[in-house]
Amino acid sequence: MIDQSTICAIATSPGIGAIATIRLSGEEAIEIADKVFRSPVKNKKLADQQANTLHVGTISEGPEIIDEVVVSLFRAPHSFTGEDVIEITCHGSAYIQQRLLELLLKTGARMARPGEFTQRAFLNGKMDLSQAEAVADLIASSNAANHKMALKQMRGGFSGEIKKLRDQLLHFIAMVELELDFSEEDVEFADRKQLIDLTEKIERLLNKLASSFKLGNVLKNGVPVAIVGETNVGKSTLLNAILNEEKAIVSDIHGTTRDVIEDVVNIDGTAFRFFDTAGIRETIDHIENLGIERSYSKLEQAEIVLLVTDLSNPIELIKQRVELIRERIQDQQLIIVGNKADLGGNAKIKEMLDAFILGENEDLVFISAKSHQNLESLIELLKENANLQQAEGSDVIVSNIRHYEALTNAHQAVVRVIHGLNNGISGDFLAQDIRECLHYLGEITGEISNDEVLGHIFKNFCIGK
Known part of the structure; x- marks a missing residue:
């Protein structure tokens, strides 16, 4: 009511x-x-x-x-x-x-x-409900990419895709359930080949929508960038230079940063979420070791890893740290940052260039975080490697965890339908799986909802909206 x-x-x-x-x-x-x-x-x-x-x-x-x-x-x-x-x-x-x-x-x-x-x-x-949730995202948008995604969803881009899927499934479940009414006559109203083609098409689309959640989450919350490296190589100085404020403590004392410092900066319409991590080194300090473990955990969450190295250090030590980080990351973009270029000189830069064969997802840049020398080149690399180009061509990007869970559940139900069709399962079992898929798709748009779900969604809005 x-x-x-x-x-x-x-x-x-x-x-x-x-x-x-x-x-x-x-x-x-x-x-x-x-x-x-x-x-x-x-x-x-x-x-x-x-x-x-x-x-x-x-x-x-x-x-x-x-x-x-x-x-x-x-x-x-x-x-x-x-x-x-x-x-x-x-x-x-x-x-x-x-x-x-x-x-x-x-x-x-x-x-x-x-x-x-x-x-x-x-x-x-x-x-519908997905459009209503997009209103909150639009209000909270803090960059161009997030704004564009929320506006597209509020105007019905996402819900339009879901409605098409539901309409197609509703047609076929009606045919399947009609067969159940005439089960004694052994008639087949739903063409099984058409149903297989449809469900495979739906499976691909649901998988595509669910897979877009990773990108959507990045657009919504910012591209996660982990700043890692040894102690006293200039990680905190680099963070302060990018943010243009004294966010992190800078000191000559090793191990100053003992926890992860996080901040977001908007670069040309894209939000980047930076994590300044504790310096990686051998230490007997229990608190510092906890910070180092958190540094490694942030590597898993990051889309881009900035490995800051001190050009005044021996090249073999730098190579060891690069290999250590390479072992810890998977498909993330790695940018090796040769810091203190103003002190290292051209000879050290040439030595670094000769020492590394860069992989497919790797870049190398030389800067001075203290004097901001060549900082623009690093920022350009960040923008290039943000991997948001696909957002421009995508009609629908999922950014809501509730939608992602519903899409995942709907996808599992469709996979069961495909398996059942390929194995000649009876119509009543097919109908049950199709109904389950319809249920989860309906949860997204609010065609199937309850007071608890609605209360949870709208309590996060501001008063007056």
Whole structure:
């Protein structure tokens, strides 16, 4: 059942600004606004006005004018929530916002819960569940790639793919279940060859969507980059140079960084999540050893590994550290960073170049983190190796863990259908697996949902959205 009460909330960010917006939605939204809105036009009522119109006036509590405002009027079902909606644009004073909100609560509205406006949009059929979740992702987007992905999903790119799959499966399950009704006549309504072709096509698409989650997670949370190397080679200095702030402690004392320091920086529209790790060396210090173990664990999580080396160290020691890291990583991109190039000189750079035969996923760059020498080349390598080119050509990228789990479960169900078809399994077992696949696909778009799932999703929204 949809809650019919009228809800209100401040829809703009907290704090002081030029303007702010307070949103009302529900059956009594226009009536409540009329009780506090005063137009300069005599006897003008919002209830008599056309939808999608703006109205200038004041908000008053009795004889006291609280603020001059602009009221936007939207009528059901042509609004964001599918209900009557009023949006009051006032001056951005925190005091004014609170006074207006308190007045609306006194007049009959109640405070909206987190995400309740979007939840009503979903319940009123204005968007499906995956689109509603994309609203939260769009609000939280902090870079161009994340913004583009969330906008595409909010506009129905992902849910459109899921709907096509469900429609095709629904047709065939209807045919299979019709066979069950005529089981005594031994008739076959569902062409098994067509069903095999369809399920194999669906299996490939589900696998592709589920596989895109790794990329989607990177776009959403930033490309993970681990900065590793021996102690005192300039890892923290490099992090500070990239972030352009003193984030990590820099000292000549070995083992200064004992835990993983993490920060995110936006580089030309792409977020990079950097992990400055503890220096790798032999030590009897228990706390430092824990930090070193965390350094190794971050290697597994990283898409790109920056192995920082000190060009003043012996070349054999540098080669040992490179081989150690090569053994620890799999298909991640490795960038060997020859640091302190301003001190090492051209001879040491040539020695490094002669010492390494780079693999397919490896690069070598020489910099000075302290003086920022050649830092631009390293940043260009990071951008090239972020591996986000495929995002440009992909229609749909999955970035939500709930969607990923549902797709994985749906994929397993389809694989069972294919196995059953190839082995001549009976129609009732086929129908059961097809229904299970439909169930998981329906969970994504909200065609199959429950209050617990909805509560978990919308509680993470901001109030007012």
